[in-house]
Amino acid sequence: MDFTLNKEHEMARTLFKEFAENEAKPLAQEVDEKEMFPRETVDKMAKYGFLGIPVPKEFGGQGCDILTYVMCVEELSKVCGTSGVIVSAHTSLCVDPIMTFGTPEQKEKYLVPLAKGEKLGAFGLTEPGAGTDAQGQQTKAVLDGDEWVLNGSKCFITNGKEADVYVIFAVTGKIEKKGRVMKEISAFIVEKGTPGFTFGTKENKMGIRGSSTYELIFTDCRIPKENLLGQQGKGFNIAMHTLDGGRIGIAAQALGIAEGALERTIAYTKERKQFGKSISAFQNTQFQLADMATKVEAAKMLVYKAAMKKQEYVTNNKVSYSTEAAMAKLYAAEVAMEVTTKAVQLHGGYGYIREYEVERMMRDAKITEIYEGTSEVQRMVISAGLLK
Amino acid sequence: MKIIVCIKQVPDTKGGVKFNPDGTLDRAAMLAIMNPDDKAGLEAALRLKDQYGAEVTVLTMGLPKAADALREALAMGADKAVLVTDRVLGGADTWATSTTIAGAIRNLEYDLIITGRQAIDGDTAQVGPQIAEHLQIPVISYAQDLKVEGDKVVVQRQYDDRYHVVEAKMPCLVTALSELNPPRYMTPGGIFDACKAEITTWGRADLKDVDDSNIGLAGSPTKIAKASDKVRKGAGEKIVPDSPSDGVKYIVEKLSEKHVI
Numbered sequence: 351m352d353f354t355l356n357k358e359h360e361m362a363r364t365l366f367k368e369f370a371e372n373e374a375k376p377l378a379q380e381v382d383e384k385e386m387f388p389r390e391t392v393d394k395m396a397k398y399g400f401l402g403i404p405v406p407k408e409f410g411g412q413g414c415d416i417l418t419y420v421m422c423v424e425e426l427s428k429v430c431g432t433s434g435v436i437v438s439a440h441t442s443l444c445v446d447p448i449m450t451f452g453t454p455e456q457k458e459k460y461l462v463p464l465a466k467g468e469k470l471g472a473f474g475l476t477e478p479g480a481g482t483d484a485q486g487q488q489t490k491a492v493l494d495g496d497e498w499v500l501n502g503s504k505c506f507i508t509n510g511k512e513a514d515v516y517v518i519f520a521v522t523g524k525i526e527k528k529g530r531v532m533k534e535i536s537a538f539i540v541e542k543g544t545p546g547f548t549f550g551t552k553e554n555k556m557g558i559r560g561s562s563t564y565e566l567i568f569t570d571c572r573i574p575k576e577n578l579l580g581q582q583g584k585g586f587n588i589a590m591h592t593l594d595g596g597r598i599g600i601a602a603q604a605l606g607i608a609e610g611a612l613e614r615t616i617a618y619t620k621e622r623k624q625f626g627k628s629i630s631a632f633q634n635t636q637f638q639l640a641d642m643a644t645k646v647e648a649a650k651m652l653v654y655k656a657a658m659k660k661q662e663y664v665t666n667n668k669v670s671y672s673t674e675a676a677m678a679k680l681y682a683a684e685v686a687m688e689v690t691t692k693a694v695q696l697h698g699g700y701g702y703i704r705e706y707e708v709e710r711m712m713r714d715a716k717i718t719e720i721y722e723g724t725s726e727v728q729r730m731v732i733s734a735g736l737l738k
Numbered sequence: 739m740k741i742i743v744c745i746k747q748v749p750d751t752k753g754g755v756k757f758n759p760d761g762t763l764d765r766a767a768m769l770a771i772m773n774p775d776d777k778a779g780l781e782a783a784l785r786l787k788d789q790y791g792a793e794v795t796v797l798t799m800g801l802p803k804a805a806d807a808l809r810e811a812l813a814m815g816a817d818k819a820v821l822v823t824d825r826v827l828g829g830a831d832t833w834a835t836s837t838t839i840a841g842a843i844r845n846l847e848y849d850l851i852i853t854g855r856q857a858i859d860g861d862t863a864q865v866g867p868q869i870a871e872h873l874q875i876p877v878i879s880y881a882q883d884l885k886v887e888g889d890k891v892v893v894q895r896q897y898d899d900r901y902h903v904v905e906a907k908m909p910c911l912v913t914a915l916s917e918l919n920p921p922r923y924m925t926p927g928g929i930f931d932a933c934k935a936e937i938t939t940w941g942r943a944d945l946k947d948v949d950d951s952n953i954g955l956a957g958s959p960t961k962i963a964k965a966s967d968k969v970r971k972g973a974g975e976k977i978v979p980d981s982p983s984d985g986v987k988y989i990v991e992k993l994s995e996k997h998v999i
Contacts, residue, residue, distance in 0.1 A: 358933040361813065365924045399925040412927030422926070 362418045366425035369398070375429035381560035382432070382710050385552075387512050388560055391433055396467020401440055404664075405449060409457055411465035416664070420602040420657040427606025428613070431714030432560035434606055438599030439508040439561075440464070443722075444471025444517050447592045448539065451580035460515050460539055472513035473596075474504035474566050475589050482727055484519075484589060485533055489568060491520035496575045498538060500568040503550065506721070510564025511549050516540045517592070518566070519585050535585035539577045546571030557713035594675045596722045598660055601653045601678035604686035604718035608646050611686075611693035611711045615639065618697055618706075629696070638696060642689045649682040673735040680728035683718035690715040739792040739886070741783045742846060743816070744839060744853040744869070745776040747800050747807040751858065761962040762829055762955075763859060772807045775854025779914035781921040782884050783852050784815045790886065793817050795846060799827060799838055805937050812932035813924035820846070824941040829955025832860070836868030837952040841945030843873060850891065851911040855880055866913035876906040879913040 355363070373391050381388050395401055403419040405411020412418075419441060427434030448461045448471075463469040480486030489502025500520055507516075516539070523534040540547060550565030580588050616639060619630040629635050656678035659671035690712035694701035701708050719725045749755060749768040756764040772780075783794045796811040798804050799822040808819035822842045830838060843851065851873075853866035863879070870877035882901060883894035889908055894901040896915060906912075924932075942953070951957050979985035993999045 356933075357809075358930050361809065361924065361929045361933070362926055365813075365926065365929065369923055398923050399927055403926050407927065412925060412930070414926045414930050418926055418930075 358414075359417060359421065362414070363421050363425065366400075366422045367428075369394075369400075370425045370429045370433075374426055374433045378430035378432075378707070379704075379710070381430060382557075383559075383704070385554070385559045387562045388430070388433055388436070389512070391430075392436060392467075392470065392512075395433075395437065399467070400437060401467035401470070402445065402465025403441065405445060405461065405465040409449070409465050410462040416598065416657040416660045417654060420598060420653060423599050423602040424606040424609070424653075427603040427714075428610035431603060431607050431711070432558045434603040435508055435558050435561050435600075436470075438596070438603055439473060440471045440513075442596040442599040443473030443508075443592055444513070444515060446595050447473075447517050447537065447579060447588055448515075450591065451537070451584075451588055452539075453576070455576065456539060456579065464515060469514035470509055470512055472507055472509040472516045473592065474507050474516055474518040475593075476504060476506050477502070478505050482724060484535075484586065487519060487521050487533060487535055489518070489520040491522050491536060491538060493522075493575065494572075497572040498575060498578065500538070500540070500546070500571040500573065502568055504566040505550075506553060507564055507566050508561050508721075510562045510566065511552070512562045514542050516542070516566065517579060518568075519589055522582055522585075525583065534583045535589070536582045537579040537585040537588045538573060539579050540568075540571070540573055544571055544573060555717075557710070557715070557717050593722055594672045595660060597675040597679040597728070598653065598656045598671075600718055600722045601649075601656065601675070601682040604679070604682035604715065605646070605649050605653050607711050607715045607718070608642075608649060608682070608686040608689040611690045611708050611715075612639070612642050612646055614706075614708055614711075615642070615693040615696050618700075622698075635696060638692055642692055645685045646689060649678075649685040652678040652681050673732055676723070676728040676731040679718075679723065680725050680732070683715075683725060686715040686718050687712075739786065739790060739849045740847050741786060741792050741794050742843060742848045742851045743776070743780045743783045743794060743796050743811070744851065744866070745780060745796055745798050745807055745811060746773045746854070746857045746859075747771070747798065747804040748773045748857050748859045757965055760829075761965040766801060766803070770803065770806065772810055773854050773857045773859075774916040775856060775858075775914055777854075777921040778916045778918040779852040779854050779912075780811055780814065780816065781919040782881075782912075782914055783850075784922065785919065786850075786884075786886055787815065795820060795848075797839065797842060797846075798822070799830075799835060799842070808937055809929075809932040809935070810924060812935050813928035814922055815928065818938070819935065820938045820940060822940050822945075826942050826954045829958065830953065831958035831960035832862050832864040832868060833959055834953050834955075834957045836865045836872060837948055837957070838945060839865070840869050840872030841948035842940055843869065844946035845940075845944065849908045850886075851875075851909070852884075853911065853913050855913045855915050863913070866911060870911035873911070876910040877913070878904050878906055878910065881912045881914050882918055884912060884914070884918065 399412045402411035403414045407413040423434045423438045445464050464471050491498045491500050518538045518540045521533045522536040525534045546569045548567045550567050553563040619635050622629045656674040659674040663669040693708040700706050747770045750771045756767045758764045794816045795818040796816045797820040856863035867877045878893045880896045881893045882896040885892045890905050893904050895904050
C-alpha cells in the first residue's frame with residue numbers, strides 16, 4: 351500500500367492549483383454574488399482539456415485516470431465551488447454515461463465534442479416529485495415512428511441553461527417485477543435547441559450560485575429514435591451507475607471546499623490578533639485546527655480510494671465502487687459542512703462577512719450533503735452493502 | 739523548422755533560498771520552477787509550432803531533478819527533451835554553462851534557438867548571447883515580440899522607452915523576455931504523456947568540441963567570495979511611553995542593561 355502520489359498526479363495537482371488560483375479564484379466572489387456562470391473559465395478549461403480528463407484520447411479526451419479528474423474538481427473547489435461542480439456534473443453525469451452506455455455513433459456525435467469541451471453536458475433525473483425516490487418519475491417518452499416524444503419536466507438541473515447535451519430519464523412503460531408493477535425508465539440524449547425543449551425557473555440558491563440551476567421542460571419534444579441511451583428499460587440502472595460515479599465528483603468538490611476553508615483559516619488565525627497575540631497561539635484555535643485538518647485528511651483518503659476503485663472498474667467492470675463512492679461522499683460532505691462552519695467561527699465576526707471567503711464556502715458546502723444522493727441516501731447505500 | 743529552447747530550473751523564490759558552504763546555491767534543497775523568461779521563450783516556440791509547424795526541443799543543464807522542468811515543457815507541448823547532467827559540470831558560472839550548452843547543441847539540428855533573457859537566480863543575462871557566440875550565430879536579445887518571415891526572424895528588441903525592430907537570418911538565437919507571451923498551461927493528457935516520454939540524457943562525454951578547462955567549477959572564471967540570504971530581524975519590543983522623556987529613559991535603561999552604554 352502506497353500513499354505517495356506518482357509523478358503525473360503531482361504535476362497534475364500543480365497544474366490544477368495554478369489554474370484555479372489564476373483563473374477561477376479571481377472570479378469566485380463575483381460568480382457567487384451575481385449568480386454568474388463563469389463562461390470564461392469554462393472556455394479556458396475546455397481549451398486545456400479539463401472537460402475530458404478521464405476520457406480516452408480516441409474520443410477526444412485526455413486519457414488520464416479518475417484520480418486526476420478528482421484532483422481537478424478538488425483544486426477548483428478549493429477556490430470556487432461553482433467551478434468544481436460545473437466540471438463534476440459535465441464529466442460524471444453526462445460524459446460518463448455516454449462513454450459507458452453509448453453506441454459508437456453516439457460516442458462519435460456526443461462524447462467527442464463533450465470531451466474536447468466544445469460542448470457542455472448536463473443530467474436530468476430529478477423531478478419535483480422524484481428526488482431520492484427516482485421511481486416517482488412523471489416525465490414520459492413515447493415512441494412514435496422513428497422518434498421518441500418527451501413530455502414532462504426536470505428540476506434542479508446543474509449546468510441547466512448553459513449545457514448543450516443532456517442525459518434525460520423518462521418513463522417508457524410499465525414492468526412487473528416480483529409481482530409489483532413498476533415504471534420502466536429509459537435514458538435519452540437530448541440536444542439543446544430541440545423543438546419542445548425549453549427552460550423554466552432559474553433557482554436562486556444558497557450556495558454554488560453560479561452553476562446555472564434550471565428547470566427543464568419538455569413539451570412534445572421529439573428526438574431521434576437513436577438517441578435512446580443504453581437499452582430501453584435500463585434507465586434506472588444507468589442512473590444509479592452514473593450517480594455512483596457522480597458521488598466521487600461531489601465528494602471531491604466537498605473535499606476541496608473543506609481544504610480551501612482550512613487553508614484560509616490557518617492563514618487568518620496567524621494574522622488575527624486578540625489580547626496581544628495571534629489567535630493561533632490559543633489552545634482552542636490549535637485544537638480546532640487539528641481536528642479540522644485530521645478530518646480533511648481522512649476525507650481525502652476516502653475520496654482518493656473511491657477514485658482508485660472506480661479506476662479498477664474501468665479495466666474490469668465486475669468491480670463495484672458503489673460503497674466506496676457513497677462513503678467518500680457521505681464523509682467528505684459532512685466534513686465540508688463541519689470544517690466550513692468551524693472556519694466561520696474561527697474568523698469571528700469577519701467570517702460572517704461576504705468579503706471573507708469562508709462565508710461563501712460554508713454556503714457552498716451545504717449542497718454537497720444534499721445533491722447526487724443526500725447523506726441519508728449514502729447511508730442507505732452503505733448499509734445495504736453491509737446487510738445484503 | 740527546428741527550434742531549440744534552452745530552459746533552466748531555478749529556485750522558486752517563494753520557497754526561500756538556501757546555500758552550500760562554498761557559497762553556491764543548494765538547488766537540491768529548494769523548491770524548483772521553470773525560469774519565467776525561459777517559459778515565455780518556450781511559449782514563443784510553441785506558438786511558432788502552432789502557426790507554422792515546428793519541432794521543439796527543450797534543453798537544460800542541471801541536476802537530474804532538472805528533468806522535472808523538461809517534463810513540464812513536454813506537457814506544455816514540446817516534442818523532445820535533452821538533459822545535460824554530469825558531476826564534472828557542477829558549479830558552472832555563465833562561461834562554463836554556455837560552453838557546455840553550446841557543446842550539447844552542436845549535436846542537434848536547429849534553425850532557431852530561444853533562451854530566456856536571464857534566470858531569476860543569477861540575473862546575469864549572459865548565457866544566451868554567449869551560446870550564440872560559441873556557435874557563431876547572430877543573437878537578438880530582449881525580445882518582446884518574435885515573428886518568422888521566410889528564412890529570417892523579425893524581433894522587437896526592448897529598450898527602456900522604445901523598441902527596435904531587428905531582423906536576423908536563421909540560424910540565430912533570440913533571448914526572450916517574460917512579457918513576450920503569457921505561457922500556456924500544461925494539459926492533463928500532456929502531463930501523462932510527458933511522464934512516459936524518454937528524456938535524452940547527456941554527460942560530459944557527449945559534449946562536442948568542448949575543452950575540459952572551460953567546464954564546471956574549475957572552468958569558471960567567476961569566483962564567489964561570499965553569498966548570503968537576507969537576515970531576518972526579530973520582531974523587537976514595542977512600548978508606548980507616556981511622554982518622550984519616559985521613552986528616552988526606558989531606552990537608556992535597556993541599553994545600560996545590555997551593557998551597550
